[in-house]
Amino acid sequence: MDRTVPCLSSYALEKAAGGKGWPTPLSQEQLIHIETCPLCAEKVRHAQAAEAEFRNIVMPDGIGLLAARLRRRRTERLLAWSVSGAAAVAAVLAVVLVLPHGEDSKDPLGKMGGRETDTSALQPHGAAGDSEEPSGTAGKETAESGSAGRQGMPLAERDYTGLKAASSLELYVKRGRDVFRHRPGTPLRPGDVLRVVPVAPERSCILLLLRDAAGDVQVVYPWNGKASGPMPEAGQPVTGAFELDERIGTEEWFAVFSNTPVQAAALVERVRGIGVGEAGRQAVSGVPVEVVVARYEKVVP
């Protein structure tokens, strides 16, 4: 038995039995372990036997039963709709007529399964709404190309509103059943779950750092990565949701956009060494990067 890898969990065994299509494949060490561990090999065989049982015995009857139940459910739903149809149509028309239309309709809120309660965009640092600083500011500052010669120098704050292909960092907050887009000055709470949508059409790489309320800095995208990762598709959040812990205080998210991967270690040290609210006003890298900062206060309601 391979002693370097512990016996596989039920999830890993399922991957071994269930083939492809998982978020991550089994590691080489896990595959070797299965070959050398009689217990795990037996579990995999057992799972494969259960798969055969499903294919040969369960599915032939089950698929027909499932189809019938799905049809019945759809019929029941249509019946329910027909009863309340007039009221529903009236309500929908009222909503369509009253609600504003705009770019928020493209927001990925639906992915979080909640209700949008605030559609205000994050304001760039220096733009309207900054009077609420420093609490809850989502700022944008740059260490733009040429920063190699300006490393460590304060950067002039710029209003990026209206700039073509301006970059930003959008935070979507899920709180209970509600989902809303964070706006400057809005405090967040422990337990809020964030999804982070970077917007940088002209950048191909992103490194996402979080400085939490305790001042600890960590690379959250790519998770514990040593260098930038690829930008997600337009309008999509970076992988994973982030639940805010119990510690109250100011937290800052740093999106470091670039067109070539940048190393994380120096950036982490740099961010760790500067004060809250100062981050982003200094060039944080010797390579052409663009830094966007989103900031909020975490408070107990």
Next chain:
Amino acid sequence: MGAGHVEELYRQHGGLVYRRCLALLRDPDEARSAVQEVFLRIMGRLAHEEEVGNIRSYLFRAATNHCLNLLRDRRKLAESLECDQVAGAERDDPQQQVAWRDRLEACLAGLDERDRLAVHLYWGEGLTQDEVAEVLGLNRVTVVRLLARLRERLRLKDTLGGDGK
């Protein structure tokens, strides 16, 4: 998400759901019934555009949740847990295994669905933090914090022995 799509999911991934239900419920008839319920619920959830992410992880989670609810209703939850995860000297002692299961079941009572699932997967079934993150569809940093909070809340360090796992 139409009925045809759900049927296709059933054909492609029904085996995964069946194995999961069979492993937790340990009864082929109950597992067959549970598979039907899981796919019926999936249709409802996907119709509301619930985020799915990776479909196999999602089905693993959905099947586990459904079975945990069934087991909770039948107060058999602890019996479903793998004995492999019992800590230290308790592993070889049947009486201690029963006691450990009772303690874990007591811990699981009162948690919401996600937290209960996290406790079950991590402490009950021995999934790694990365695997729990995959199943729950969360970033690993969130899972690490979640487990730390649950460990503190449930005092698993004292209850389950060692570092809580």
